[in-house]
Amino acid sequence: MIRTIGWGSRGRGLPLEPLELERRDPGPRDVVIDILFCGICHTDIHQVHDDWDSTEYPVVPGHEIVGRVRATGGGTGRFAVGDLVGVGCMVGSCGRCRSCEEGLEQYCRTGPILTCNGRDPDTGRTTMGGYSGAIVVDEAFVLSLPDGLAPAAAAPLLCAGVTVHSPLRHHGVGSGSRVGIIGVGGLGHLGIRIASAMGAHTVAFTTTPAKARDALALGASRAVVTTEEGALDDLADGFDLLLSTIGTPHDINPFLPLLRRDGSYVLLGSLEPTPPVVGALLAMPRRSITASLIGGIAETQETLDFCAEHGITADVETIRVQDVGTAFERTVAKDVRYRFVIDMSSLTEGR
Amino acid sequence: MIRTIGWGSRGRGLPLEPLELERRDPGPRDVVIDILFCGICHTDIHQVHDDWDSTEYPVVPGHEIVGRVRATGGGTGRFAVGDLVGVGCMVGSCGRCRSCEEGLEQYCRTGPILTCNGRDPDTGRTTMGGYSGAIVVDEAFVLSLPDGLAPAAAAPLLCAGVTVHSPLRHHGVGSGSRVGIIGVGGLGHLGIRIASAMGAHTVAFTTTPAKARDALALGASRAVVTTEEGALDDLADGFDLLLSTIGTPHDINPFLPLLRRDGSYVLLGSLEPTPPVVGALLAMPRRSITASLIGGIAETQETLDFCAEHGITADVETIRVQDVGTAFERTVAKDVRYRFVIDMSSLTEGR
Numbered sequence: 061m062i063r064t065i066g067w068g069s070r071g072r073g074l075p076l077e078p079l080e081l082e083r084r085d086p087g088p089r090d091v092v093i094d095i096l097f098c099g100i101c102h103t104d105i106h107q108v109h110d111d112w113d114s115t116e117y118p119v120v121p122g123h124e125i126v127g128r129v130r131a132t133g134g135g136t137g138r139f140a141v142g143d144l145v146g147v148g149c150m151v152g153s154c155g156r157c158r159s160c161e162e163g164l165e166q167y168c169r170t171g172p173i174l175t176c177n178g179r180d181p182d183t184g185r186t187t188m189g190g191y192s193g194a195i196v197v198d199e200a201f202v203l204s205l206p207d208g209l210a211p212a213a214a215a216p217l218l219c220a221g222v223t224v225h226s227p228l229r230h231h232g233v234g235s236g237s238r239v240g241i242i243g244v245g246g247l248g249h250l251g252i253r254i255a256s257a258m259g260a261h262t263v264a265f266t267t268t269p270a271k272a273r274d275a276l277a278l279g280a281s282r283a284v285v286t287t288e289e290g291a292l293d294d295l296a297d298g299f300d301l302l303l304s305t306i307g308t309p310h311d312i313n314p315f316l317p318l319l320r321r322d323g324s325y326v327l328l329g330s331l332e333p334t335p336p337v338v339g340a341l342l343a344m345p346r347r348s349i350t351a352s353l354i355g356g357i358a359e360t361q362e363t364l365d366f367c368a369e370h371g372i373t374a375d376v377e378t379i380r381v382q383d384v385g386t387a388f389e390r391t392v393a394k395d396v397r398y399r400f401v402i403d404m405s406s407l408t409e410g411r
Numbered sequence: 412m413i414r415t416i417g418w419g420s421r422g423r424g425l426p427l428e429p430l431e432l433e434r435r436d437p438g439p440r441d442v443v444i445d446i447l448f449c450g451i452c453h454t455d456i457h458q459v460h461d462d463w464d465s466t467e468y469p470v471v472p473g474h475e476i477v478g479r480v481r482a483t484g485g486g487t488g489r490f491a492v493g494d495l496v497g498v499g500c501m502v503g504s505c506g507r508c509r510s511c512e513e514g515l516e517q518y519c520r521t522g523p524i525l526t527c528n529g530r531d532p533d534t535g536r537t538t539m540g541g542y543s544g545a546i547v548v549d550e551a552f553v554l555s556l557p558d559g560l561a562p563a564a565a566a567p568l569l570c571a572g573v574t575v576h577s578p579l580r581h582h583g584v585g586s587g588s589r590v591g592i593i594g595v596g597g598l599g600h601l602g603i604r605i606a607s608a609m610g611a612h613t614v615a616f617t618t619t620p621a622k623a624r625d626a627l628a629l630g631a632s633r634a635v636v637t638t639e640e641g642a643l644d645d646l647a648d649g650f651d652l653l654l655s656t657i658g659t660p661h662d663i664n665p666f667l668p669l670l671r672r673d674g675s676y677v678l679l680g681s682l683e684p685t686p687p688v689v690g691a692l693l694a695m696p697r698r699s700i701t702a703s704l705i706g707g708i709a710e711t712q713e714t715l716d717f718c719a720e721h722g723i724t725a726d727v728e729t730i731r732v733q734d735v736g737t738a739f740e741r742t743v744a745k746d747v748r749y750r751f752v753i754d755m756s757s758l759t760e761g762r
Contacts, residue, residue: 158672159672159696164672164696166696167672167695167696167697169648230697297520309687309690313684321509321510321515321518324699327690327693327694330690331689331690331691331694332689332690332691333664333687333688333689333690334687334688334690335687336660336684336685336686336687337684337685337688337700338682338683338684339660339678339681339682339683339684339685339702340682340683342678342700342701342702343678343682343702343703343704344518344704345510345515345517345518345704346518346581346701346702346703346704347701347702348675348699348700348701349688349693349699349700349701350693350697350698350699350700351690351693351694351697351698352694352697353694353695353696353697
């Protein structure tokens with residue numbers, strides 16, 4: 061067993077604290093990774109708070125992991141000691157269903173093994189995430205970090221980045237596409253950067269005037285403050301794709317008229333029931349509502365490679381792990397521009 | 412002016428009765444059609460009752476029209492006196508927007524000119540539909556009735572038929588596709604016939620056991636009575652496409668798990684707000700809700716040609732126009748297998 065420290069919660073309502081963790085000894089296909097940085101995703105907060113009634117305690121969150129290879133089990137030789145690597149939301153999947161065969165492991169029929177609070181079918185144990193010193197991962201679920209990506213600022217690409225990149229690719233966005241990014245936060249700020257880099261005319265939608273200004277600096281052609289009177293009036297039939305990064309249920313109807321025929325409104329942030337959707341806004345003219353869940357491993361590698369090529373990383377505020385409680389509070393209060401990343405070298409401070 | 416008789420309503424709550432109608436003298440591109448048969452669509456009832464707060468009285472419904480060419484204005488010579496022809500839901504559109512240019516006039520940016528209760532931009536008058544003796548229509552909106560289609564039973568193809576055929580084509584249904592048809596009525600019974608003829612494995616969903624038996628006779632591989640306990644349990648991830656022909660708002664969530672990844676649930680019958688949709692059922696795995704509105708003129712001709720090739724017509728009950736009130740009541744009560752069609756030769760009875 062490989063021993064390390066994780067920061068997690070022992071039970072509902074309890075704060076995060078240091079916990080002793082054991083990682084499995086590496087099998088032939090495994091990579092042992094010393095974690096350098098781990099991003100804070102809103103999902104981490106939902107898991108710690110057990111908002112979805114699915115948390116197994118103790119829970120150690122974290123699925124935006126950047127680290128350095130400490131050892132490998134041999135495997136295919138894809139990774140060598142010292143390599144900078146990433147791990148995202150998944151550490152395994154069935155490998156046999158149609159989605160797995162097509163590189164869309166996030167839609168694995170039996171469900172992928174999540175990096176945090178997932179169930180490892182071999183051991184029956186709950187997976188512990190990246191708020192920790194080290195992790196052992198099947199090399200098929202390890203990403204190469206391309207040269208030129210700053211490790212801390214690249215961490216959020218492993219969840220937030222691929223979550224926006226995957227639907228942009230799936231819906232064929234490119235030069236001449238007209239894309240709206242609804243919500244300017246962890247996902248949204250990367251959505252603006254990536255969609256713009258793909259050549260799309262990109263419009264940001266936010267309720268916060270200061271974020272509208274940020275959106276223009278991030279590459280948006282236009283930024284709309286949706287709370288202003290008549291803000292959407294001149295935008296009818298103007299978009300091929302709208303990505304909603306809003307993390308809570310919201311009324312989709314005001315945005316549907318903005319879609320052209322065959323355009324899609326893609327839910328990325330909210331899995332709960334949406335308020336009622338007016339059928340006529342879908343029918344006239346033929347629009348869709350769909351959703352998208354992170355991305356497959358191959359897609360995640362493409363996200364990293366695309367972002368390296370275009371010089372895209374997240375805007376991050378790096379913190380010590382001891383400050384994770386405050387970071388959670390500020391994330392909930394939307395007081396972050398635009399993602400917290402934990403510097404894991406702080407784990408051993410004062411020890 | 413061409414004078415004829417229409418059966419319509421003079422005001423909200425008033426029964427249908429014979430009204431004097433004037434049709435325009437044919438211009439060079441017009442076709443004068445003596446109407447032989449007109450189907451009764453549920454939309455006719457909504458218009459007569461002003462359920463959508465959009466009815467201009469007097470209203471003469473009817474948009475599933477089969478007739479014989481009495482005269483032409485010359486035009487392109489596509490039609491000759493004596494030809495059997497059809498007219499569906501539209502008699503005009505702007506002709507210049509992207510949808511019109513792509514043959515999807517139903518999505519015309521300024522709205523197509525509807526056959527009934529539409530606004531004719533040239534005259535400013537409200538259009539009067541097919542519950543009448545004759546109609547004058549721009550030849551671009553006149554369909555050829557292929558040989559071999561019985562005129563009365565072909566009339567419902569002009570709305571109900573193309574409404575199901577268009578999304579089946581748009582979503583690429585063919586041999587090996589797995590299609591669900593939800594609701595077995597005017598649209599649904601044609602959906603089963605057309606999807607089966609396209610080579611799809613077709614499953615019908617109904618709340619009525621007797622209609623489940625009909626569905627099998629219509630060509631469904633399987634028919635599911637959705638009110639039976641556990642009816643949907645073994646169907647998860649089984650469908651590429653679900654066409655909902657249900658005419659009222661309904662809970663979509665029980666059906667979403669039946670869709671495979673990238674499958675679509677298509678609303679055909681209901682334009683009202685749907686009950687809330689659970690985002691997680693869209694995200695896992697990547698499913699869509701969309702809608703579809705009738706079909707373009709070229710699509711409608713394809714529907715007629717496809718149905719002629721495969722020997723498909725609607726199951727109809729032919730009535731006299733004097734019995735339209737009873738037919739409306741029976742349509743609302745779902746007491747029709749599966750479409751009423753008015754024999755317009757009854758118009759002059761007793762006159």
